[in-house]
Structure formats: structure tokens, C-alpha cells
Amino acid sequence: MARTPAIEEEKGLWLALDISSLKLTDDQLIRLFRDNEEFQFELSASGELIIMAPAGLPSDERNVIITTRLRLWTEQNGTGRCFGPTAMFTLPNGAKRSPDASWLLRKRLQGLSESTLVFPRICPDFVIELRSKTNRLKRIKEKMEEYIANGARLGWLLDPLQNRATIYVSGQQAQEIEEPTILRGDPVLPGFQFDFREIL
Secondary structure: OOOOOOOOOOOOOEEEEEOHHHOOOHHHHHHHHHHOOOOEEEEOOOOEEEEEOOOOHHHHHHHHHHHHHHHHHHHHHOOEEEEOOOOOEEOOOOOEEOOOEEEEEHHHHOOOOHHHOOOOOOOOOEEEEEOOOOOOHHHHHHHHHHHHHOOOOEEEEEEOOOOEEEEEEOOOOOEEEEOOOEEEOOOOOOOOEEEHHHHO
């Protein structure tokens, strides 16, 4: 059964369809996503296909800033690999999620074959979700909690709309920072820093 599209205050589409009885394979999901490139998709742990409108230009520009900073640090550090918002991961609970930016230790990816890298069954060590006008805060917080519950060691929810960052660390309570400045990735990403003011 479909949930009502969430449109109020979002200025965008968000729709969840229960497709659990279809038991779609990864190949079928790839074809579905490819045939509907104007939308963004995720799959919840309960088998709901989540359909979202793409973010607008301001959010996309902010995301480029974030992924660029993470990529530069990744090249300098050399211990891991970073990914942007089109990478989709199959979490241990079965959900297929695409964080806006993510990073994994290189050694965790070494055991995966090329054929399993489409929806790799692995949770990133570090994830970033960037709130845009088309996102409800409650849903993003639920995703962040899901990442941590499924193995992420560090997560940043970046909310330029409210000038706030929420830091998620495995085994700890989430920490909200009002008007953040420099965010640090230590110890998961030693030496990585991001100036939140770049995305305001």
C-alpha cells in the first residue's frame, strides 16, 4: 500500500510504495532505476520503494563542495575510498541507501568482487546526509540512526536550512551543534576537517 506523498513544506515528491511481495532482484532494480532516471530511489528494510524528486541546484552545489573536500582528504590519507550520492549500499538490515557522501576503509572493499559492487552489501564507515528543501528532517534523522545501527562509525547530518549539524557516533548519543564552524572526522577520518560555513 502506498503512503501519501509528502508534499507539505517539502516542495518536492516523496512516495513510498510497498513492493516487498515482488521480491525484485538487483538486476530488476537496476533496470527500474535506469528507466526512471528523473527520480531518486532507495529501498527500505521493510521492502518499501522510496521515490524522491532530485534535489535542486543549491543542494547539488553544496553536495559537490562536500564530496570534493572528502575526496581531497581521501587521496591524501590513502586508507579508504569515498563515494557520492549515486552510490547505493545494501545495509545489513536489507535496506538499500544512497548517502550524499560516504567513505569506507579500503581493506573492507578488497573482498568484494566487481559484480557485487553495484549494491555492495556493506555499510560505509562514514556517511553524510545533506538536508535540502525537499527533505523532512525526521526522515533524515531516521536514516542516520539506521546507518549507525548497521555499522557506520560516524555520521554527519548537515542542515544548512537551520544552520545546524548533528553528529552521530557509534555507541553515543547524537550531538546537535548550532551554528557549526569546523567539523572534524577524528578518529574515524583522522585529520579530516570540513568548514560547515561553506554550504550556508
